[in-house]
Amino acid sequence: MWIADGWNDYEVIDCSQGEKLERWGDYLLVRPDPQVIWDTPKKHRGWKKMNGHYHRSSKGGGEWEFFDLPEQWTIDYKGLTFNLKPFSFKHTGLFPEQAANWDWFGNKIRKAGRPVKVLNLFAYTGGATLAAAKAGAAVTHVDASKGMVNWAKENARSSGLGDAPIRWIVDDCVKFAEREIRRGNHYDGIIMDPPSYGRGPKGEIWKIEEAIHPFVKLCAQLLSEEPLFYLINSYTTGLAPSVLTYMLSTELLPKYKGSVRSDELGLPVTESGLVLPCGASGRWESGER
Numbered sequence: 001m002w003i004a005d006g007w008n009d010y011e012v013i014d015c016s017q018g019e020k021l022e023r024w025g026d027y028l029l030v031r032p033d034p035q036v037i038w039d040t041p042k043k044h045r046g047w048k049k050m051n052g053h054y055h056r057s058s059k060g061g062g063e064w065e066f067f068d069l070p071e072q073w074t075i076d077y078k079g080l081t082f083n084l085k086p087f088s089f090k091h092t093g094l095f096p097e098q099a100a101n102w103d104w105f106g107n108k109i110r111k112a113g114r115p116v117k118v119l120n121l122f123a124y125t126g127g128a129t130l131a132a133a134k135a136g137a138a139v140t141h142v143d144a145s146k147g148m149v150n151w152a153k154e155n156a157r158s159s160g161l162g163d164a165p166i167r168w169i170v171d172d173c174v175k176f177a178e179r180e181i182r183r184g185n186h187y188d189g190i191i192m193d194p195p196s197y198g199r200g201p202k203g204e205i206w207k208i209e210e211a212i213h214p215f216v217k218l219c220a221q222l223l224s225e226e227p228l229f230y231l232i233n234s235y236t237t238g239l240a241p242s243v244l245t246y247m248l249s250t251e252l253l254p255k256y257k258g259s260v261r262s263d264e265l266g267l268p269v270t271e272s273g274l275v276l277p278c279g280a281s282g283r284w285e286s287g288e289r
Contacts, residue, residue, distance in 0.1 A: 016038065033276070
């Protein structure tokens with residue numbers, strides 16, 4: 001498992017009975033988590049003194065209950081600053097476990113010794129975009145939601161990366177990739193964080209089980225002659241890490257060689273010493289060192 005254990009401003013304090021108690025900077029949140037199927041004693045005082053609690057509804061969805069929580073605040077990770085705000089379906093605007101991937105590809109970008117162009121698809125609020133830009137890459141950030149792209153821009157400004165070489169694109173990721181191929185554009189690194197299910201700006205339907213392999217195959221055409229990495233994230237429990245390995249191996253190893261590894265992502269849990277699983281990632285990397 002790849003564990004995001006480099007945080008100071010974020011912590012999974014405890015998890016039990018379908019929920020996790022987290023510290024986001026100075027504030028404690030309780031949110032549901034489908035992986036937490038165990039029933040351990042909730043001894044930490046934060047279970048009764050949280051600043052926000054997302055209650056899952058039996059009819060689907062849910063709602064927040066707030067106790068002295070600001071509308072927006074920030075946390076830092078290794079020089080990056082992220083703006084947080086609770087919004088629909090339990091999210092805060094950041095997936096902290098992704099820091100394990102930020103460290104991985106950031107290190108590859110810094111050691112490349114040459115200009116690096118990165119494409120970040122389904123780029124959300126820009127965590128991976130900012131990590132790549134801070135490491136020295138020129139980044140193209142693509143998301144179908146204008147609101148998410150604006151949030152990512154806000155994070156870039158907060159992180160001192162407002163003038164970094166980042167191209168901000170509001171578009172359907174599949175259609176954007178198809179146009180980039182026609183334009184002859186290429187990238188040294190590709191990051192994709194596709195949803196399990198989603199709709200594009202014009203109602204395009206995305207189902208990850210049906211769409212992910214054709215999309216990986218499509219985006220492989222966007223790699224440069226000497227690419228550095230290709231990263232896929234998956235929060236769909238039906239896609240095992242070995243499936244990600246197979247897709248990347250099939251599409252990339254015949255042409256680019258290198259190596260493929262896939263594994264779960266995890267966050268350390270302070271109270272129990274266990275690690276909370278948080279989806280999976282597949283990584284292809286070149287033979288460069």
